[in-house]
Amino acid sequence: DIQMTQSPSTLSxxxxxxxxxxxRASQSVSNLLAWYQQKPGKAPKFLIYKAxxxxxxxxxxxSGSGSGTEFTLxxxxxxxxxxxxxxxxxxxxxxxxxGQGTRVEIK
Amino acid sequence: QVQLQESGPGLVKPSGTLSLTxxxxxxxxxxxxxxxxVRQVPGKGLEWIGxxxxxxxxxxxxxxxxxITISVDKSNNQFSLKLTSMTAADTAVYYCARWGGxxxxxxxxxxxxxxx
Numbered sequence: 001d002i003q004m005t006q007s008p009s010t011l012s013x014x015x016x017x018x019x020x021x022x023x024r025a026s027q028s029v030s031n032l033l034a035w036y037q038q039k040p041g042k043a044p045k046f047l048i049y050k051a052x053x054x055x056x057x058x059x060x061x062x063s064g065s066g067s068g069t070e071f072t073l074x075x076x077x078x079x080x081x082x083x084x085x086x087x088x089x090x091x092x093x094x095x096x097x098x099g100q101g102t103r104v105e106i107k
Numbered sequence: 108q109v110q111l112q113e114s115g116p117g118l119v120k121p122s123g124t125l126s127l128t129x130x131x132x133x134x135x136x137x138x139x140x141x142x143x144x145v146r147q148v149p150g151k152g153l154e155w156i157g158x159x160x161x162x163x164x165x166x167x168x169x170x171x172x173x174x175i176t177i178s179v180d181k182s183n184n185q186f187s188l189k190l191t192s193m194t195a196a197d198t199a200v201y202y203c204a205r206w207g208g209x210x211x212x213x214x215x216x217x218x219x220x221x222x223x
Contacts, residue, residue, distance in 0.1 A: 001169075034209040034210070036153075036209075036210070042215075043202055043204075043213035043214065043215060043216055044153065044202075044210070044213060045213075046209045046210055046211045048209075049208045049209040050208070055209065055211065087152065087153055089153070089155075089209075089210075091209075094166050094167075094168075094169075095155055095166075095167075095168040095169060095170070096155040097155065098152055098153040098154070098155070099152070100152045101152050101153075
């Protein structure tokens with residue numbers, strides 16, 4: 001299985017800050033990577049596909065980049081509603097696997 | 108608007124079998140989509156369980172493959188998960204989801220506890 005490793009595990013930032021989450025794959029997944037946001041007690045929300053394509057309805061402050069084994073999710077101007085846990089997921093072959101999550105807290 | 112709704116027992120006995128159903132509304136299950144199951148152990152991350160296409164083609168997580176069956180019920184526009192030989196390690200929130208280039212539509216999730 002391809003292992004997905006996210007860093008940091010937790011980050012705390014202020015409203016308006018730019019934050020970046022990194023996701024590394026144990027082998028190349030090309031650009032077949034998705035990002036999700038999950039709030040406590042809720043199902044994950046789909047944010048980004050193919051590493052950098054924004055899902056419809058997702059605010060443009062979210063962006064993704066990368067290919068191969070290293071990817072980033074950036075929130076350009078953190079908003080109060082952006083708290084939660086963020087997960088990357090590869091879909092370059094089975095089984096699909098997720099990163100362990102990055103918890104984003106608002107200072 | 109596509110919506111998914113899981114249903115099934117909240118409590119399963121050890122060594123028992125879990126059966127969950129995901130009802131699909133706002134879309135036909137015979138559309139060109141894959142229909143998935145994902146679970147989340149309390150306080151932990153997400154685990155992809157498997158998926159099915161309406162033809163019946165399935166892909167399963169090898170870690171669960173010997174114990175799981177995913178099936179489609181076209182007449183009721185729903186799909187199902189069966190997980191056998193349940194243990195405490197299978198206690199989790201189980202989600203159904205649609206794969207549309209990513210898991211783009213999710214059910215609200217159903218909590219399943221394995222306990223005698």
